Amino acid sequence: MASDVAALKTYNDIPILDWALQDPEASSYAMFRDLRAKTPLVKVSMGMGFMVLALRARTVDQIVSPENTRQLETELKLLQGIFEGPIYDFIAQVMLFANGDAHQRRRQPVARTFAFKLMEAMRPTAAAIAAEIISERLGKGPFDFVREFAAQLPARIIADVLGIPRSDLPVFMKWISDTAESIGFVNLDRRAEIEQSLTDFNAYVDRLLADRRASPRGDFLSDYVAATAASGDMTEGEIRAQIVGLILAGSDTTRNSMCMTLSQLLQHPAQWADLIANPDSLKKKSVEEGLRVEPVVSGIPRVALNDMEVEGFLIPAGAIIAVSILSVLRDPDVYTDPETFNIHRTDQQRWHLAFGAGTHRCAGEALARVELEETFAAIARLAPNTRIVGPNPTLNPGAIRTVDKMIVAFA
Numbered sequence: 001m002a003s004d005v006a007a008l009k010t011y012n013d014i015p016i017l018d019w020a021l022q023d024p025e026a027s028s029y030a031m032f033r034d035l036r037a038k039t040p041l042v043k044v045s046m047g048m049g050f051m052v053l054a055l056r057a058r059t060v061d062q063i064v065s066p067e068n069t070r071q072l073e074t075e076l077k078l079l080q081g082i083f084e085g086p087i088y089d090f091i092a093q094v095m096l097f098a099n100g101d102a103h104q105r106r107r108q109p110v111a112r113t114f115a116f117k118l119m120e121a122m123r124p125t126a127a128a129i130a131a132e133i134i135s136e137r138l139g140k141g142p143f144d145f146v147r148e149f150a151a152q153l154p155a156r157i158i159a160d161v162l163g164i165p166r167s168d169l170p171v172f173m174k175w176i177s178d179t180a181e182s183i184g185f186v187n188l189d190r191r192a193e194i195e196q197s198l199t200d201f202n203a204y205v206d207r208l209l210a211d212r213r214a215s216p217r218g219d220f221l222s223d224y225v226a227a228t229a230a231s232g233d234m235t236e237g238e239i240r241a242q243i244v245g246l247i248l249a250g251s252d253t254t255r256n257s258m259c260m261t262l263s264q265l266l267q268h269p270a271q272w273a274d275l276i277a278n279p280d281s282l283k284k285k286s287v288e289e290g291l292r293v294e295p296v297v298s299g300i301p302r303v304a305l306n307d308m309e310v311e312g313f314l315i316p317a318g319a320i321i322a323v324s325i326l327s328v329l330r331d332p333d334v335y336t337d338p339e340t341f342n343i344h345r346t347d348q349q350r351w352h353l354a355f356g357a358g359t360h361r362c363a364g365e366a367l368a369r370v371e372l373e374e375t376f377a378a379i380a381r382l383a384p385n386t387r388i389v390g391p392n393p394t395l396n397p398g399a400i401r402t403v404d405k406m407i408v409a410f411a
């Protein structure tokens with residue numbers, strides 16, 4: 001045993017990925033391809049310390065297992081000096097940043113009511129909203145696809161799921177865009193504005209919850225308040241935070257995935273033609289391949305609970321180690337010709353890593369798939385000559401990768 005431990009490489013042996021030394025013209029995918037062939041792990045600087053990135057598919061289960069690691073909780077907010085107030089309270093109460101019993105308690109009522117069947121029932125609504133936005137823009141020249149389509153559709157759908165009137169959409173969308181910033185690294189210059197929006201958003205969700213308690217109407221929120229009342233072990237703040245969390249977790253992610261997958265499809269005209277010819281049979285494959293080639297959540301960070309061995313390296317308890325979704329989704333051990341966008345590929349995995357892995361795996365996957373599939377099927381059917389005007393979009397680096405600009409003309 002002692003000799004095994006002695007044979008392990010240490011944390012200090014993990015190569016450091018120095019972004020500054022990388023070729024600025026090279027894509028992060030090319031960089032990961034070269035690194036992954038040489039090493040299973042790299043360290044990246046997070047300013048005050050390092051995070052280990054795991055690059056290969058075979059380490060995913062080990063890294064996300066709750067026996068080996070835990071989700072980060074409020075640490076990143078504390079590092080930014082945010083230890084009270086609406087942002088702190090939200091992060092401290094939401095399922096995404098919880099572990100063990102607290103995570104289970106918060107996730108269960110959502111999982112029970114935000115179910116696959118309910119999300120599938122949203123398919124005709126998603127198709128109708130996509131068709132509505134397309135018809136407003138069809139043949140009318142270039143427009144801002146990010147804001148006028150990709151941000152609109154998820155917001156309108158979640159508003160329908162929650163029974164929010166259309167007239168509230170503009171203010172609802174402003175809250176979403178402000179408060180989504182509380183999940184990642186907070187721009188402290190904007191803290192006051194984000195917190196004001198979060199306070200208003202919380203009050204609005206409180207009113208929705210009170211309304212369903214007073215007069216249940218057989219929709220998702222009525223079922224959710226009934227499920228939380230039956231379990232009886234969530235605080236009022238927790239009950240609210242899961243609803244705000246659902247809205248936020250589903251907005252940037254779906255919006256940016258929509259942009260990047262459409263862009264990939266249009267950059268591959270033969271595959272776009274295949275989708276136009278068979279939208280119903282190819283919409284699912286198109287979405288899966290878009291999510292594989294351009295995943296918007298870049299990694300799954302966790303904290304090591306104990307000293308653990310990963311691919312011959314000893315990771316000390318307390319270290320932050322993340323599965324690099326960007327790298328793993330192009331691992332040649334899993335995907336043939338991984339760098340190529342191919343909607344016809346037959347090696348997609350049953351549990352798509354773009355939606356995470358383990359106990360925190362995305363709770364909105366079914367809804368996201370419905371939204372994305374119906375969007376591309378509608379564009380292929382109603383606007384088959386759609387084109388991108390100007391440069392193809394690129395993703396900004398970050399925990400959630402975002403698109404700034406994508407100009408599209410529907411035709």
Ligand code: HEM
Nearest residue numbers: 095096246249250253254257297355356360362363364368
């Ligand atoms: C393409 C769109 C989406 C992508 C790529 C995505 C990706 C992810 C990933 C990777 C995680 C796990 C994060 C971690 O383990 O650290 C996650 C969690 C989550 N997602 Fe999504 N998501 C998407 C859409 C949605 C939608 C539409 C909703 C809801 C309306 C949603 C709700 C959630 C929630 C509530 C969690 C937290 C689950 C938990 O902590 O147990 N997501 N998502």
